[in-house]
Amino acid sequence: MKTIKRKQHSLKLKRLGVDSRNEHLVFMRRDCPVCKSEGFEALNRISVANKEREVVASLVVMDGFNGLDRHQVGLSEDATRILQAREGDSLTFSHLKTLESMSDVRRKIYGNPLDQAAYRRIVEDIVDLNLSNIQLSAFLTACAGDRLDLDEIICLTRSMIDTGQRLDWGAEAVFDKHCIGGLPGYRTTPIVVSIIAASGLRIPKTSSRAITSPAGTADMMETLTNVDLSVKQIEQIVDEEGGCLAWGGAVQLSPADDILIRVERALDIDSEGQMIASVLSKKAAAGATAVVIDIPVGPTAKVRSAKEAEELAFRMRQVGDSIDLLVEPLITDGSQPVGRGVGPALEAKDVLAVLKDKENAPADLRARAVTLAGKLLEMAKSANPGEGMNMASRLIESGEAWRKFKRICDAQGGLKTPPEAEFRREVLARETGKVVAIDNRRIARLAKLAGAPAAPSAGILLNVSVGDEIDEGGKLFELHAESEGEIAYAFEYLEENTSLIGIE
Amino acid sequence: MKTIKRKQHSLKLKRLGVDSRNEHLVFMRRDCPVCKSEGFEALNRISVANKEREVVASLVVMDGFNGLDRHQVGLSEDATRILQAREGDSLTFSHLKTLESMSDVRRKIYGNPLDQAAYRRIVEDIVDLNLSNIQLSAFLTACAGDRLDLDEIICLTRSMIDTGQRLDWGAEAVFDKHCIGGLPGYRTTPIVVSIIAASGLRIPKTSSRAITSPAGTADMMETLTNVDLSVKQIEQIVDEEGGCLAWGGAVQLSPADDILIRVERALDIDSEGQMIASVLSKKAAAGATAVVIDIPVGPTAKVRSAKEAEELAFRMRQVGDSIDLLVEPLITDGSQPVGRGVGPALEAKDVLAVLKDKENAPADLRARAVTLAGKLLEMAKSANPGEGMNMASRLIESGEAWRKFKRICDAQGGLKTPPEAEFRREVLARETGKVVAIDNRRIARLAKLAGAPAAPSAGILLNVSVGDEIDEGGKLFELHAESEGEIAYAFEYLEENTSLIGIE
Structure with a gap:
């Protein structure tokens, strides 16, 4: 596009040190020449540029702020980093031209299904932080409940995979697990990973921190070892041990999802389509080829009826097929918490008890972990149909799972004792x-x-x-x-x- | 509710001068004792309190900001005003407890209709700035398109009226007009107000500034006179002249609408129900008893088909009935801009030409103003059915409308000449x-x-x-x-x- 040179006022960057997460912010005094000449006001979306780069930021107007003079401008830290700008650099500003992705979002708001190209535009703009929190919220709300059809979920999932890093394990089969959640204390992941890795299969597990729950797997694992691993560390540990237990946020797998989750958390809403895309895009980006998904059903679980669970299972299989990921959903009892502890360290103790095959280990947690691991062993053809659970049990009883867990923790930085509450x-x-x-x-x-x-x-x-x-x-x-x-x-x-x- | 005393850290207020409009912001250093002890992070909703008062604000985390020390906190200006806080005051902070209105919003997001009590809770929290922009965006998106049924539109309208000021003109009939918009240059309001006031009727008109258009009536009128009037000034001018042409934003009529409109503008979406509630709540709050609504229809107007216009007209009548407001919709041609000028001063010139009955005055603008004024004269029974337009025309030709316009402008602060572009x-x-x-x-x-x-x-x-x-x-x-x-x-x-x- 041809650009005509406009007379532009510039302002000098002053570092303010603001962390605004999802959304870049630009801070201007109301009486600065740019605010006045461009007619900017609070909440406006503004393109901020230096000679080489450009970011989109939301305006915060300052009245008589003594931290900025009339020729200075503040920027949130992420935006400063992207522009590679330094204190005192000259920046120029203009109203944001219309984003095509927001036309797509509007079509979705009005109830129209979107195609692959539209989801790609939206997800790319999400990852580039071109959408404000207000716009992200509108997108999530427009997709909430069951407003995405199967094709749309597939398009969204593909877009999320394509806009982030992707781990590549060569031609080998790679396994993963996921639980739809909603059950406090449900912490099977470290047990399943230890069993599967101990059996000789590959399971590079990345987990999230808590979104709305009292502990995510990453929060729990952090009481036992370091979970903040780079992609390179993950690859090395998995090559050596077959598995890892990393925090997913540190690697850029499906980064759009990380951004959307922050807004979902602020709204406290669920969107089935969004959730499927979130889960399966992370698995695919982590290089998984087969995944078992636990869907607990209960009156106070995330999924409340068997019918709902079956529909969810059906859609997850379909989306999996479309991205070459074998998805095996397991519908389980979700009527009460799992294990005894609820909270990072208390859950870690339950996990350790199961892995060490202690007599007082919570039987429900053990049974669930063995069920999931058993299914994965069968999917991998390491066990014959119906024999996976026995094999998984034996890997706990023989101490192989516990030894594997210790080796993984050692590789990640050493096994710690979880803290005790005062x-x-x-x-x-x-x-x-x-x-x-x-x-x-x-x-x-x-x-x-x-x-x-x-x-x-x-x-x-x-x-x-x-x-x-x-x-x-x-x-x-x-x-x-x-x-x-x-x-x-x-x-x-x-x-x-x-x-x-x-x-x- | 019984509150148990928690050990709370406090921080001292430092004035930063931030104008954040819709949403209160609180600025904390990541290393301040409150951020650390409460586990606050960016985007968290936080209750900020002093001994007497409390506001809800969104957190902006500062990394190494030299404008705040570790025991200081920044607050946006509106929040400071509401707390009546001064530099150096001690403030305390806690995570926001769940808002009942957000449970209502979530039910709406999932497609369930809401009742009067729910809309009241939502609108009250909007007016009190308890909802963040993210939450407002979700509410607007959940109501977008045709997702509000008639009962819901009525509930929303009533809630919006009840949460703001309401002008009271005693038992008298009070008239108003509105246009659904979408036609550049369409500026009949000053002409209609002048005709109606000249006929001896009462028309206390408040108008908005541009939302997404190149000029709102308030922007246009501002090139001719002062439009920033208090409720008291409006009452006095209308008592003397029968009409006024004020900016609605300066008076707190339906304040929820002003807040929602800023987010709607950021999203650039329309919601039929929201729009009806917005228009009719402002009319009712301004004390109107009868209003004519122009609905222009055209391929590039806001309303694109006759069917859509008829449905909108039907709903507006119904909502009007439920709040004792006589609504008369007029469906008109919206195929092209009206008058010659598009932009505040250029539109003002068209308006002056019509009011002065100049030979070269835009005939389309005159005809539209006369049609609307004629309908109002008939609704008021000042003219017999079918004779309103003639009466309105005569009030222009006799110079009475122009004299009334000058008197209104004089009362508002004097008539100015619109500026010319260089x-x-x-x-x-x-x-x-x-x-x-x-x-x-x-x-x-x-x-x-x-x-x-x-x-x-x-x-x-x-x-x-x-x-x-x-x-x-x-x-x-x-x-x-x-x-x-x-x-x-x-x-x-x-x-x-x-x-x-x-x-x-």
């Missing part, structure tokens, strides 16, 4: 009876109020499962926290939510 | 033929690129209408701008959009 308080049953229900969502909320995952030793240590008999005054669970205040905060919530564990 | 350039026909179409949207875009509305004299002076014969080299229109650069910028667009005026 402040604890028991919560007792107010009546005698049988435990009939445990509310996953409110257990998660309580653990978060106690400080998890930011406080790694905080959370809940459950003493009962559904079906247990309990006497009045018997211990239901322990609250763990790193400060008195957080214990008090959690208790405040408990007093308003007495039916968190149902006893009849 | 830089002009003619755009000529490239072929001989008949003008068959003028693209409203691209004319508007071109006028904006020339600088309108921020540059009040900028815009387009049209020399042709649909149906005119033109020779190659004949003048199609003049571009007006306040800088050479803006003329060049507009020309750059013209070269890519040669079919803006269709000649066959």
Whole structure:
């Protein structure tokens, strides 16, 4: 496109040190020559350029800010980095021309399905931070619930894979697992990875930190070892050990997803299509060729009915097929938390107990891990159909899984002992009876109020499962926290939510 | 609710002078004790409090910002004002508890209709700035297109009326007008107000500035007089003159709408339900009892088909009925711009020519104003059915409308002469033929690129209408701008959009 030279005022960059995450910000005084001549106002989307580069930023107008003079401009740190700009550099500014991707987003808002080219434009602009948080929110909302059809989910997934890094393991089969989530304490990943790697298969696992839960697998693993690995480190560790347990955010696999998740978290909404694209794009980008997906179903789990779970399983298989990823969904019981601990360190202890094959290890966690690992062993043809679970069990009992786990942790930087919470308080049953229900969502909320995952030793240590008999005054669970205040905060919530564990 | 005292760190307020409009912002250093102890991160919603008051703000994290020390915190100006806080005051911070209104928004995102109580909660939180731009964007997107049913539009309209100021004119009938927009240069309001006030009726008109167009009525009127009036001034001027032409943003009529419009502008989306609620809530809050609504229909107007216009007219009547507002929709031709000028000052000149009954006044603008005023005169029973237009015409021809306009401007602060653009350039026909179409949207875009509305004299002076014969080299229109650069910028667009005026 031919560009005609416009008379442009410039401003000098002043470093302010602002971290604005998803969205670049530009800070201008209302009385600066650029703001006045261009008619800029708060929330405007502005193209900021130096001679070589350009970024899009949202304007924050400053009235009489003594940190900037009239010829200076502030920029958020990421934008400064992309422009490779330094203090005092001259920058120029113009109104953002229309983004084609936003026309696509608008079509979606009005309920029209989008094609591959449209999703590619949108995802590319997301990765380049060309869309503001307001625009990202509109895109997510327009895709929320079941508003993406199967073709659209496939297009979105492909676009997300193509806009990030992709690990390449050559021609070999590469395995992975995923759980749809919603069950506090559900931490099978380290166990499954250890079993699969111990069996000689390849499982380069990247996990997320908590989005809305009290602990993500990465938060939990971080209490045991370093999870902040580069792509090169991942490749080296997996070459040596067959598996790894890394934080996915440190590698640029499906970076659009990381950006969208921050906005999803702010909105606290789920979008089935978005979720499928998020999960499968990460698996494909990590180089997986076969993945087992656990879909727990329960009244307070993420997926609430068997029908919903079956539809989700069907779509995940279909999307998997379209990107050459063998997807095996497993629909499981999601009626209560898994294991005893809820919170990073407390969950790590459950994981260690299973891996060490301790007698008191939580049987439900062990059974789930063995089921998933067994399915993967069958998909890999390492076990005959129906024999995967036995093989997985034997790899725990023989100590091979535990030895593999220790070797992986050593390769990642050494195995640590999870921290212990300083402040604890028991919560007792107010009546005698049988435990009939445990509310996953409110257990998660309580653990978060106690400080998890930011406080790694905080959370809940459950003493009962559904079906247990309990006497009045018997211990239901322990609250763990790193400060008195957080214990008090959690208790405040408990007093308003007495039916968190149902006893009849 | 009982609150348990938590150990809280506090920070001292440092004034930064940030204007963040819709959304309060709080600026903290990553290494400050609050950020660390509470686990806050960028985009988090935080409750900021002093002893008496509380606001909700979005966090901006600062890395090594020399404008704040580790025990200081920055707040956007509006938040500082609401807290009545001063430099050095101690403030405390906590994670925002769940907003009930966001549960409502989520239900709407998933496609469920909301009731009156839900809309009230949402609109109250919008007005209190409790929702972030991300959340506002999700709400608007969830309501976009035709996703609000009639009952919901009524609930939203009522909530918007109830959360702002409301002008009270006693038992008297009060008139108003509105145009759905999309036609550049369409500026009937000052003419209609002058006619209606001259006839002895009451028409307290508040208008908006441009949202996505090159001029709003308030932008245009501002080239002729002061439009920034308080409620008290409006009441006084209307008591004396029967009418006024004020900017609606200065009075708090339907303040939720002002907030939502900023986000809608950033997204550039329309929502029929939102638009009806926006228009009718402002009319009702201004105390109107009867309003005429012009709905221009054309391929490049906002409403593109007669069917769409009829449905919109039906819904507006229904919503009007539910809030005791008599709504009379008029479906009109929206196939091309109205008058000659597009841009604040150029449109003002057209308006003055009609009001002064000049021979060269744009006939289309006059006819439209007379039609709308005539309908209002009939609704008021000042004219018999079918005789309103004649009466409106006579009020122009007799000079009464023009004298009334001058008196209103005098009361608002005096009548000014609109500014003239320093830089002009003619755009000529490239072929001989008949003008068959003028693209409203691209004319508007071109006028904006020339600088309108921020540059009040900028815009387009049209020399042709649909149906005119033109020779190659004949003048199609003049571009007006306040800088050479803006003329060049507009020309750059013209070269890519040669079919803006269709000649066959």
